[in-house]
Amino acid sequence: MSANDDRDPLFRYDDPVFADERLLEITHLPGPDRIVGRDEQMQRVADALNPAIFGSEPNHLFIFGKTGTGKSLISRSVTKRVISEAERDNVTVKYAFIDCGEQNTEASIIKTIAQLVNEPGDSGVSIPDRGLGTGDYYKRLWQAVDRCTDVTIVILDEIDMLEDDEVLRKLSRAGENRRISNSSIGIIGISNKIDFPDHLSERVKSSLSRDELVFSPYDANQLVEILEKRQDAFHDGVLSDDVIPLTAALAAQEHGDARKAIDILRNAGRIAKKQNATRVTANHVRDAKEKTEADRFNELIEGSPQQAKAILYSLTLLTENSTQKEFPTKIIYNQYKEVARQLDFDVLSERRVQEILQEQNFLNVIQSEREGRGRGRGAHAKHRLLENPSIVKKVLLRDSRLAVLEETE
Template identity: 85%
Template sequence: MASDESDGRDPLFRYDDPIFADERLLEITHLPGPDRIVGRDDQMLRVADALNPAIFGSKPSHLFIFGKTGTGKSLISRSITQRVITEAERDDINVKYAFIDCGEQNTEASIVKTVAQVVNEPERSGVTVPDRGLGTGDYYKRLWDVIDRCTDVTIVILDEIDMLEDDEVLRKLSRAGENRRISDSSIGIVGISNKIDFPDNLSERVKSSLSRDELVFPPYDANQLIDILNKRRDAFHEEVITDEVIPLTAALAAQEHGDARKAIDILRNAGRLAKKRNDARVTEEHVRAAKEKTEADRFSELIEGSPQQAKAILYALTLLTENSTEDEFPTKIIYSQYKQITGRLELDILSERRVQEILQEQNFLNVIQSEREGRGRGRGAHAKHRLLEDPEIVKKVLLRDSRLSMEE
């Protein structure tokens, strides 16, 4: 298409948005101001209390935060840290922070490198931190130099800390001052996880060296979710969303353990759906359709890149769930269904032990939930597994895989 000569704009694109006034307010990466955060007053106070010493250039307390997805853990951690930085600046105290998603960067070297790169001011430190080419020990040396020369306090936020490949980085960061790796600065660690038993799995060396506070974030209830969504209502033009949209979105998300992130995702997807259909308003119908899309998108993200065999095992569990009144199944039953699927798809059949390991991996990734059940005295225990998502959604996502779709 040619450009519109009247104003120089390309007619292929749309330059007005009849639905959204500022869609960025509904992005997961958006950090709302303090006045937009609701239902977390106690948790904000606890996080602020742990980080408060940083305002004066002193070492903050290390803090582990636990809670289900969408309960505000990352949001509050980032928000309070940003406020600490602002307050510290009043007294010329230089506080910096690095936010690391351990789901993406889970090795010791990648974490140390990233923290160093975020904190570094090369003209001040005289240090460069390359993306590659250095060993872990060299990255640590540069990190210590950068922290000492560029900050008074460095706060390291490790989201999904349970995904760490090696927890040695926690020991080295927490003891950097004590071991005289840094002398003019200090480090505070905020670890975030949805697994409350994560500290039990830390190595003994880390357990003995990492003194910390712990904090649990409860799920939001429906009323809190309504407040959260109302605080972001100005993402839409006035009068665009109908009265039932926010209460319905909150109610649907409250059913899923009070997940605010999911509620915001549903609301944004409802708006996008209305715009795609050229509808003037966002309605209850858009919300219900958006819920299904949001769930499918989330599950798709979880299994993105999963091997064919893992998808076949999940498909076996999905078929069992669909065709039974039960919602959890022992490994042996799943294995039997899995062998039928692999036979039809001409996939190699893994051993039952390997299938059990893959199921445990999926449990760790929160794709499914696995629990061990005792068989009775002297008879050991076996694992049972269940889907965490609606089987219809799981099936729809799995069938996007061209090979699995041959099953249909």
């Protein structure tokens, strides 16, 4: 009897579709030879970080662009190359990548940076997960940075989600304020909101001198090339000839989102495998597009209060049943009152509904704009979904409290 005969029959030990699915994961950082259409942007990021190779302070940099245009990928890739080059001259460069969508408070950001750069044997300090105040975390961060690195590069992804921008001022002025003396800190801020700097406090604007860089969307040809450089994630011959062009075309319709293109390709492979198909086809890609959109929207609203979901459902119903795409708060509120009644929810005030709509706008779940009514008549807000209403409804109805709405339609 071979060793394989002892394997549990409940599980599958071969993969007829994927050779290495990890190549399609969002966290995968491809080598420079797999990066497409971003030579100019890579050079600009490299120019900003170049001083770090010699142990000097890099230039701070803000990077803007829509989701899936390579902002985080290029920032991480170039930073890792800086670290490697600095090692040649015995210069220690470390970096901390922070997703501000998940960690947006001053204390959590400082703690995470400190934990990522700290070497307790060199710094003489530990960075506990809890139990310290923000000021104490800063003290330990400065010790860790000064004793463990020559340069620390802090990458703040979705920087517009910061709860308080004071962290930017303190990080950017750490050397000037003599918090650190043997090291330096460089900041890369990444956002899909090009007007983000306009909303910074005056204290931060005056202290944070930086370069700015805009990433344009990928076109369909670039998306094809990106996907072709990932197709070794699949076994040879598994992808039908039309799979990559179709995936690229679908993603190009969504402002050239490479991340979405890769997600669709991966989901197409998973769907094919689940169906025991020997090839990934165009039909798998179309099914994968819907799944990808639903998964993304689910991530956006995951953890949202049920009242917020009821308000989103109200906007969805209005969008489905009208040729309009934008609706004023008053109209949404009237629809929400009916939805809340069906769900047996307490009815919130119109003011609170307006606040929740603004919160969803901030989270990029919807888009809200203020529109003037004419001279002397003030202005009102209009709101629209950013996702296909059928996708929004499907995701919202996954919530057991809202599922009753499906029965009433």
